[in-house]
Every structure is written in structure tokens, then in C-alpha cells.
Amino acid sequence: MRQPPVWLVKLFTVCSPDGRDDLLGDFIEHFQDDLEYRSYRATVWSWTLYSMSMLKLKIISNHNKVNNSNTTIIMIYTYFKIGRRQLVKNKLYSSINVLGLAVGLSAFVLISLFVYDEVQYDKHFPESDQIYRLAGSYDQGGDGIVESAFTSYLILPAAELVTSEEVTYTRLDFRSGVVKIVDELFIENEILAADSTFFDVFGFDFVSGSPEKVLRDPKGIAIDLTTSKKYFDQTDPMGQLIEIDEKTFQVVGVFNDLPSTTHFQARIILPIHGIMDWYAPWVTTNLTGTSHATYFKAAKHVDIERLATNIEKAVGEKWIGEVKPKFFAQPITDIHLNSDLANEVGINGSQTTVTTFTITALIVLLLACINYVNLSVAVALDRGKEVGIKKVLGAGRRSQTLQFQAEAFLMGMLAVVLSLIMILVATPFFNQITDKSILLGLQDYLLIGTVLIAIVFVLAIAVGTFPALFLLKDSIKDNLSGSRNFRGSSKFTLRDLMVSLQFFLAAILIGSTLVITQQVRFMRNKDLGVDSEHVVLIPFGASEIFEKYEVIKSELQNMPGVVAVTASSVKPTNRIGGWRGYKTDGMEEDMSCPTVVVDHNYFETMGVRINEGRTFSKTYTSDYTESYIINEAAAKFFGFENTVGEKLAGYAFTGAQWSEKNARIVGVVEDFHFASLHNKIRPTVFSLSSEITIPLNWMIVRISGQQIPETLASLDELWRGFTSDRPFYFEFMDDELAEHYQAEDQLLKVLSAFSLLSIFLGCLGLFGLTAFMMRRRTKEIGIRKVLGASNKGLIGILSKDFLRLVLLANIIGAPVAFWLMKNWLADFAYQIPLSAWPFILTAVAGLLIAFVSISYHSLKAAQTNPVDSIMYE
Amino acid sequence: MSRRYQIGEFEEIVMLTICVLADQAYGVAIRDEIEVRLSRKVSMGALHTGLYRLEQKGLLASTLGEATKKRGGKPKRFYTVTISGQNELKDVMDSRQSLWRSIPEGVIQVSPTG
Numbered sequence: 001m002r003q004p005p006v007w008l009v010k011l012f013t014v015c016s017p018d019g020r021d022d023l024l025g026d027f028i029e030h031f032q033d034d035l036e037y038r039s040y041r042a043t044v045w046s047w048t049l050y051s052m053s054m055l056k057l058k059i060i061s062n063h064n065k066v067n068n069s070n071t072t073i074i075m076i077y078t079y080f081k082i083g084r085r086q087l088v089k090n091k092l093y094s095s096i097n098v099l100g101l102a103v104g105l106s107a108f109v110l111i112s113l114f115v116y117d118e119v120q121y122d123k124h125f126p127e128s129d130q131i132y133r134l135a136g137s138y139d140q141g142g143d144g145i146v147e148s149a150f151t152s153y154l155i156l157p158a159a160e161l162v163t164s165e166e167v168t169y170t171r172l173d174f175r176s177g178v179v180k181i182v183d184e185l186f187i188e189n190e191i192l193a194a195d196s197t198f199f200d201v202f203g204f205d206f207v208s209g210s211p212e213k214v215l216r217d218p219k220g221i222a223i224d225l226t227t228s229k230k231y232f233d234q235t236d237p238m239g240q241l242i243e244i245d246e247k248t249f250q251v252v253g254v255f256n257d258l259p260s261t262t263h264f265q266a267r268i269i270l271p272i273h274g275i276m277d278w279y280a281p282w283v284t285t286n287l288t289g290t291s292h293a294t295y296f297k298a299a300k301h302v303d304i305e306r307l308a309t310n311i312e313k314a315v316g317e318k319w320i321g322e323v324k325p326k327f328f329a330q331p332i333t334d335i336h337l338n339s340d341l342a343n344e345v346g347i348n349g350s351q352t353t354v355t356t357f358t359i360t361a362l363i364v365l366l367l368a369c370i371n372y373v374n375l376s377v378a379v380a381l382d383r384g385k386e387v388g389i390k391k392v393l394g395a396g397r398r399s400q401t402l403q404f405q406a407e408a409f410l411m412g413m414l415a416v417v418l419s420l421i422m423i424l425v426a427t428p429f430f431n432q433i434t435d436k437s438i439l440l441g442l443q444d445y446l447l448i449g450t451v452l453i454a455i456v457f458v459l460a461i462a463v464g465t466f467p468a469l470f471l472l473k474d475s476i477k478d479n480l481s482g483s484r485n486f487r488g489s490s491k492f493t494l495r496d497l498m499v500s501l502q503f504f505l506a507a508i509l510i511g512s513t514l515v516i517t518q519q520v521r522f523m524r525n526k527d528l529g530v531d532s533e534h535v536v537l538i539p540f541g542a543s544e545i546f547e548k549y550e551v552i553k554s555e556l557q558n559m560p561g562v563v564a565v566t567a568s569s570v571k572p573t574n575r576i577g578g579w580r581g582y583k584t585d586g587m588e589e590d591m592s593c594p595t596v597v598v599d600h601n602y603f604e605t606m607g608v609r610i611n612e613g614r615t616f617s618k619t620y621t622s623d624y625t626e627s628y629i630i631n632e633a634a635a636k637f638f639g640f641e642n643t644v645g646e647k648l649a650g651y652a653f654t655g656a657q658w659s660e661k662n663a664r665i666v667g668v669v670e671d672f673h674f675a676s677l678h679n680k681i682r683p684t685v686f687s688l689s690s691e692i693t694i695p696l697n698w699m700i701v702r703i704s705g706q707q708i709p710e711t712l713a714s715l716d717e718l719w720r721g722f723t724s725d726r727p728f729y730f731e732f733m734d735d736e737l738a739e740h741y742q743a744e745d746q747l748l749k750v751l752s753a754f755s756l757l758s759i760f761l762g763c764l765g766l767f768g769l770t771a772f773m774m775r776r777r778t779k780e781i782g783i784r785k786v787l788g789a790s791n792k793g794l795i796g797i798l799s800k801d802f803l804r805l806v807l808l809a810n811i812i813g814a815p816v817a818f819w820l821m822k823n824w825l826a827d828f829a830y831q832i833p834l835s836a837w838p839f840i841l842t843a844v845a846g847l848l849i850a851f852v853s854i855s856y857h858s859l860k861a862a863q864t865n866p867v868d869s870i871m872y873e
Numbered sequence: 874m875s876r877r878y879q880i881g882e883f884e885e886i887v888m889l890t891i892c893v894l895a896d897q898a899y900g901v902a903i904r905d906e907i908e909v910r911l912s913r914k915v916s917m918g919a920l921h922t923g924l925y926r927l928e929q930k931g932l933l934a935s936t937l938g939e940a941t942k943k944r945g946g947k948p949k950r951f952y953t954v955t956i957s958g959q960n961e962l963k964d965v966m967d968s969r970q971s972l973w974r975s976i977p978e979g980v981i982q983v984s985p986t987g
Binding site for chain 2: 003023024026029033060
């Protein structure tokens with residue numbers, strides 16, 4: 001005899017009334033009977049359903065039991081019973097109320113998730129509060145102070161000299177390279193070269209191998225799980241050989257992927273001491289260079305500021321230049337939100353965004369709560385008669401309050417359930433907008449659910465108290481005759497205050513969104529001074545390709561679809577560096593100025609206008625050593641009178657060797673932006689690439705707007721003709737530029753969504769409130785009509801009350817939004833002028849939308865036949 | 874005719890089946906009997922809800938019986954129709970029969986079975 005599975009027996013017991021063993025016996029007997037003509041599985045399945053059918057019996061018998069036992073339970077039971085009936089009776093208000101609250105709660109939860117994720121950055125490292133990054137502040141003369149996340153390779157030995165043993169340092173170099181596994185090539189952008197102390201500073205989660213061994217051996221590297229799967233699939237990666245940029249390494253450790261909440265990413269970690277020959281000589285000889293990031297972990301009692309000062313002193317002693325650099329330590333948990341230095345490893349988040357989002361989340365939650373309170377109270381006040389009768393029957397103040405609270409809680413719970421579903425559905429979209437990968441497990445939902453229930457519980461207590469307070473204060477006679485006056489006195493009631501508050505907050509959100517939209521559009525559309533469309537940026541990647549540059553260039557120029565070719569030492573979409581000292585005639589000291597090394601045709605390819613003089617030209621061979629081109633800002637910076645033809649003495653640096661470059665200025669180009677409008681245009685000197693300058697790093701190719709895929713394909717083919725070790729890699733310049741605006745884009749998207757949400761919530765509340773008010777004023781409307789009021793006049797009278805509030809809210813909200821936006825704009829180097837228009841627009845739109853949501857019900861009320869409405873009792 | 878309570882069709886069937894089964898009327902037997910005799914599916918929940926209600930109304934009485942191995946050592950609950958239950962059944966039959974008797978000759982053209 002096969003017995004039913006244990007879980008099925010349990011299910012049956014749970015579903016059937018307590019203390020009825022005979023039912024369980026019946027069930028087991030039935031089960032055995034069924035097995036005779038059915039498979040086990042089919043029987044189990046059908047009895048799963050049958051078990052549920054016992055629920056009704058359980059409910060009925062429990063109900064009868066309750067009736068005979070505890071009165072408190074009966075009371076609570078009736079609270080919810082009446083609550084359910086109220087919900088069903090007022091379908092419109094109930095659904096508006098539940099929907100509004102659910103939307104508000106979901107929005108609140110989603111933003112909280114975003115903020116939580118942002119705040120969690122780098123906290124996953126063990127003892128993350130003791131890990132710091134050593135950043136340098138380099139004074140370049142004039143207003144040129146560069147705060148850099150990278151410092152020299154030589155900082156670490158200097159620092160170690162002055163510190164006790166309670167501090168562990170490690171240097172990091174974030175690289176990209178070509179990885180070769182057997183015959184396959186991969187471009188890896190997340191390679192990290194580190195000192196052997198790396199894992200002492202950053203605790204990693206190793207799957208195999210041990211952090212003690214990795215990085216000691218100059219050939220020993222560690223890779224993450226994803227990379228391991230990518231390269232070796234199922235085979236054991238340990239001990240496998242990997243070729244990176246033509247150097248062979250051995251995998252001695254595998255670690256779990258770094259969480260996305262890390263300010264840097266590392267898929268392959270290799271020892272710095274194994275790759276020293278990759279570095280140009282200046283890296284290891286030049287204290288002023290900025291090539292490596294230095295991190296350290298310090299014991300709790302170490303005075304970090306003094307440590308930085310000590311390092312500053314030690315470095316200062318060896319410093320060659322006049323102005324010594326300053327050093328400061330950044331806690332790594334602070335980097336993602338609060339650091340915006342030169343050479344930042346990835347695109348960091350921003351504290352402003354996080355703060356704005358937090359405030360927005362709270363505002364949306366507040367709006368939803370106000371809605372909920374307003375609607376619930378309005379509907380509840382209609383129940384004077386019920387309260388009156390209960391009073392007559394002897395119900396106390398507490399039990400009546402409890403009734404309202406139970407109802408509010410019931411509604412709140414519905415909203416919580418709905419909101420959890422909304423969150424489930426909306427998470428993928430939210431991830432897309434915010435560029436996050438938030439995944440919620442069952443546990444997270446339980447936690448969120450608990451928090452939401454707590455919020456709703458508190459709300460329910462508040463919501464239940466209001467109507468009870470009003471209705472209980474009134475005399476029984478007033479309760480029963482329904483003579484409480486809801487409107488008519490022009491007193492500014494609590495409800496008026498809440499409606500105004502809603503629209504006040506909505507006005508701030510919408511006004512701000514409009515201004516931010518303007519600013520973002522302004523930045524996107526402002527002429528950068530260069531034409532970034534259809535420009536392809538290709539890194540040389542290795543010196544062997546740079547050596548063939550001239551050949552590649554001439555082939556490219558003959559290729560159909562290619563308009564122009566040039567190259568430069570820096571990626572044109574990055575912030576510029578390469579500070580060199582310059583001296584004009586009659587100047588005592590050098591003035592520091594960033595320098596960009598370029599190839600012929602640079603300004604033509606980038607679409608930069610020449611204001612004076614000429615561009616670099618092949619007809620003048622002297623251009624290589626005796627010519628500079630500067631931008632307008634530099635002309636002002638050096639204080640030239642005629643500019644073109646003036647002498648400028650500077651230096652050239654190959655990466656290993658300095659030489660003097662005394663030259664004349666041959667041209668002045670119009671100011672144009674590197675990177676984004678976040679930064680002001682700096683005085684910049686352009687020098688033609690030659691033997692004495694640092695090598696070109698980026699090829700810049702302008703292609704025609706037609707047949708882009710074909711052109712790219714032939715670029716790829718050409719590239720492969722020159723090298724087999726390096727896959728073709730390129731970026732579009734306009735895409736790269738757009739990345740700089742990611743933070744604003746994100747802010748804008750989320751804010752737009754939430755300002756829409758806020759006005760939606762406001763209108764939902766207004767819609768519900770008017771519907772309710774109209775019902776209360778049916779008689780008044782009827783009498784007015786009988787006395788000759790027109791439909792138009794009636795709508796005016798009915799809308800007036802609410803529109804007045806909306807107008808008031810906007811009048812107060814506009815200056816607040818104006819002030820907020822003034823502060824926000826102050827962070828931008830180039831900003832739009834702040835006018836009153838966005839705020840006027842907001843007010844007009846707010847009034848209009850409010851009017852539309854009111855007019856549906858007022859129109860309906862105005863059109864009813866007065867005969868019906870006057871005798872509606 | 875004023876009555877305190879009118880039993881429903883399903884309840885009538887359940888009570889009659891209990892009578893049919895005499896002293897062997899417990900859950901499984903009642904359900905099987907209805908399914909076999911009337912070829913009609915009855916869910917366990919529906920049956921026991923009915924039994925519970927009828928017992929609450931005093932139309933049925935029940936006693937716990939012996940436990941068998943097939944039932945996992947659980948007792949059977951045997952039902953009997955009380956006197957007031959029997960009165961109800963009789964009332965139903967009487968009213969039906971009086972109606973049948975009042976049908977004029979030739980209106981019902983099918984012949985009754987058995």
C-alpha cells in the first residue's frame with residue numbers, strides 16, 4: 001500500500017478544520033481507493049486540489065467557533081468585514097487610493113534600491129574603512145592645479161621610508177592588452193597590474209589558488225571566474241599558460257568576479273615586477289609622472305593626515321621643480337561618490353545624484369501618503385451616520401477609532417501587495433535606465449515587504465485617527481442628521497494644506513526637471529568647436545603599429561569612405577594632460593600649460609577653425625622642431641600682442657629624454673573642448689609629432705556619413721593586413737563624448753519619470769477628492785441650477801476651490817525650485833541663463849492638468865437634472 | 874405552508890444516502906455511494922461542508938467509530954439521520970408526492986421507470 005506523500009498529508013491537515021481526525025482518515029482511505037485505478041502521480045495531483053476544497057469547511061467551522069469564544073477576535077473580525085464592505089462600496093476611491101499608494105511605495109523602493117547600491121561601493125572589501133587611495137595635487141602654475149588619482153611609480157618607495165609597519169602599500173596600473181590563448185585573440189580592457197602586496201590590501205574571494213602565492217612570481221597571474229570560463233571553458237584554469245601582449249604568464253589563482261559595486265574592475269591581475277619592460281623609462285625615473293595609482297591599508301589608529309603630510313615631505317625633498325606637490329588620502333568607500341580627479345579609473349557616481357534621488361524618493365512617498373490620507377479621510381467623513389448609530393449603541397471612542405484604522409490598514413496591505421508586483425515588473429526597466437544590475441531575491445522581497453507593511457501600519461494609525469477625531473467630537477444628533485459642514489466656511493482646512501503641499505512638491509520637481517532638460521540639451525548641442533560626428537578613434541596599442549603609421553595613413557587616405565586621417569598623443573575625448581613649462585620673451589619663469597602632440601592634418605580632421613596664421617604643413621620641414629600652434633585661451637594666457645610669429649620657448653619629452661624646443665607660434669586655433677562642457681577650456685599648446693616628442697597614441701579617422709559599415713569593414717581588413725597579433729578596435733568619438741554626460745542623462749531620466757509620477761499622484765488625489773466633494777454637494781448644485789446657474793458658471797464655482805490651492809502651491813514652489821536650480825547649475829562651467837519661463841510653464845501646466853482632472857466630475861455634476869439631485873434622499 | 878427550513882437538493886441526497894447505508898454511513902462510503910448511484914462527482918470538501926451544516930442544524934447526528942489500518946489509524950465518523958431530519962425528508966417527499974398526484978392524466982407522457 002502506498003501512502004500519500006508527507007507534504008500532501010500536511011496540506012490536507014492545514015486545510016481541514018482542527019481536531020477532525022476522521023477527515024484525515026477519510027482522506028487516506030479515498031487516496032488508497034483512487035490508487036487502484038489511477039497512477040500515483042495523478043492521484044497526488046487530484047488530491048492536492050481536493051485538499052483545497054476542505055478550506056471552506058475549515059472557515060465555516062472556525063467562524064462558528066470564534067462566535068462562541070473571544071469577543072476581541074470577533075471585533076477585529078468585524079472591523080475587517082466592514083472594511084471590506086466599504087472598499088467594495090466605494091470602488092472608485094478605493095482603487096484610486098490603493099493605486100496611488102502602490103505607485104508611490106514602488107517608486108520609493110526602487111529609488112532606495114538605487115541609492116543603496118550607490119552607497120555600497122567598495123564596502124565589500126574586508127576592512128574597507130581602512131583602505132585609502134593616495135592622490136596627488138600638482139600645481140602647474142597659474143590656475144593649473146591638477147588633482148590626480150594617479151601618482152608616480154616612485155611614490156611608494158618614498159612613502160615606505162617614512163611609514164611604520166602598520167601600513168601596507170600597493171601600486172595599481174589599469175591596462176588593456178591583447179590576450180592570446182592558443183590561436184585566439186581577445187582584447188581585454190580590465191587588466192590590472194599590481195604589486196605583490198595587492199591582496200594584503202584588497203581582500204579577494206579566491207576560488208582556487210591562494211592570495212599569498214599569486215603575484216610573488218613575476219609570471220604568476222590571477223583571473224576571475226568569468227574570464228576563466230571564457231578562456232578555458234570547463235577545463236581547470238590552474239597552471240594554464242596565457243600570453244598577454246606577447247609575454248607568457250601562468251594562471252596560479254582564480255577569484256570570484258569583483259562585484260559591480262567596485263570603483264575599478266579587474267578580470268586579470270598580473271604582477272607589476274613581471275612587466276617592467278613594458279614601461280617607458282620615465283615611469284621608473286620620473287617622480288613627476290602620473291602613471292600608477294597607489295593604495296594603502298592602514299591600521300585603525302594610524303593618523304592618515306599625518307601620514308600624507310609625511311609622504312609629502314619625503315617626496316618634496318627629492319622633487320626637482322619649485323612648486324612641490326601635495327598629497328592626500330581618499331577613503332576608498334568615498335571614491336565612487338565623492339571623487340572627481342584627473343585619471344579616475346572609471347566613471348564615478350555623484351553625491352549630488354544620490355542626494356537628489358533620496359530627496360525625490362522621500363517626496364514621492366510623501367505625496368502618496370498625503371493622497372492616501374486625504375482620500376481616506378474624505379471618504380470616512382461621509383460615515384457620520386454609522387458613527388452616530390454606533391455611539392447610540394454604546395461603542396466607545398477607542399473601538400470606533402480602531403474601526404477606521406483597521407480599514408486603512410486593509411487598504412494599505414492591498415497597496416503593499418500591488419506594489420511588490422509593480423517592483424517585480426519594473427526592476428528590469430529601472431536597471432536599464434540607471435545602468436545598474438539590481439537583482440532581487442525572495443529574501444529581499446520579504447525585507448521590502450516588511451518595511452512597506454511597517455510604513456502602511458504607521459499610516460493606517462494616522463489615517464484612522466483623523467475621521468474618528470472629527471466625527472467623535474460632533475454630537476450624536478449632528479452625526480445622525482449628517483449636518484457636519486464640509487465646505488462652505490472659507491477656512492483653510494487640513495485637507496487644503498495637504499493638496500497645496502502635493503502641488504507644491506510637484507511644482508518643484510517639474511520646474512527642476514525642465515531646467516535640467518534645458519541644461520542637458522544645451523550641453524549636448526553646444527558647439528564644442530570640433531565636429532565629432534563620423535569620427536573613428538583607433539588606439540595604436542603597440543609601438544610596432546605606430547612605427548607603420550605613415551604607411552597605414554597613406555593607404556587609409558586612398559580608401560573610399562575615408563575623408564581624413566590624423567593622430568594625436570591623447571585621446572581627444574579625454575581630459576588633457578602633458579603639462580610642460582613655457583617661457584615667452586621677457587618672461588622670468590616658466591608657465592605651465594598642457595601640450596598635445598599631433599600629426600599633420602589634426603585641426604582639419606577634427607574640424608577646428610584656424611583663427612590666425614596657418615596650420616602645420618608638410619611644406620615647412622621646420623615645423624617639426626620650430627613651430628607651435630596654440631589656442632585662443634593660450635594666446636590670452638601668455639599675453640601675446642601679435643601672437644603669430646611670437647617666440648615661445650618650451651620643452652619636448654620623448655618619455656625618456658627631455659630636450660628644449662624653442663619655437664615660434666605659426667597659428668592660433670579657435671578654442672575647442674576636450675572631453676565635456678563640465679570643464680573650462682584650458683590654454684593649450686599643440687606641437688607637431690617628431691623624434692623629440694612623445695609618440696602618437698590615437699589615430700583619428702574621419703569617415704563619410706555614407707556606407708559606414710562598409711568603411712569600418714575595410715578599416716578592419718586593412719588593420720589585419722598590418723598585424724595578426726592585435727584585433728581591430730575602435731570607438732566613435734561622439735559616443736565617447738556622450739559618456740561624459742551619463743550622470744546628467746541618468747539624473748534627467750529618473751527625475752522626469754518621478755516628476756511625471758508626482759503630477760500623476762497629485763491629479764489622482766484631486767480626481768478622487770472632487771468626485772467625493774461633488775457627491776456631497778449634489779443638492780447645492782441642484783438648487784443653483786434651479787435658480788438659473790449655467791453649466792459654465794457651475795464648473796467655475798466647483799473648480800475654484802481646488803484651482804486656488806494649485807495656484808498657491810505654484811506661487812510658493814517656483815522660488816524654491818529657482819533657488820535649487822541656481823545651486824545645481826553653479827557646478828557647471830557652462831550654464832544656461834536661468835529664466836522664469838520654466839516655472840511659469842510649470843504653473844500653467846499644473847493648473848491645466850488639475851482643471852482637467854476636476855472638470856470630469858464637475859461637468860458630470862453640473863449636467864445632472866436638478867430634479868434628481870435635489871430629491872436624492 | 875410555513876417552514877422553518879427547507880433542505881436543498883444536495884442535502885436531501887446526502888441524507889437519503891445516509892439512510893441507504895444504514896449503520897455504515899461514514900464519509901468515504903457516502904461519497905462512493907452517491908458517485909455510484911447517481912453518477913455524480915462530489916468533492917470531499919463539499920460533502921463534509923454539507924454534513925457539517927446538517928449536523929449543526931440538528932438534522933444529522935454522528936458518532937466516532939473504530940480505526941482501521943487502511944485509514945492510517947484514524948477513526949471513522951458515522952452519521953445517522955435524526956428524527957427531525959427524518960421529518961424533513963418526509964416533508965420533502967410528501968410535497969413532491971402531492972404534486973405528482975395533482976398532475977392531470979396524460980400530461981406526463983414518459984412512463985416512470987421501476
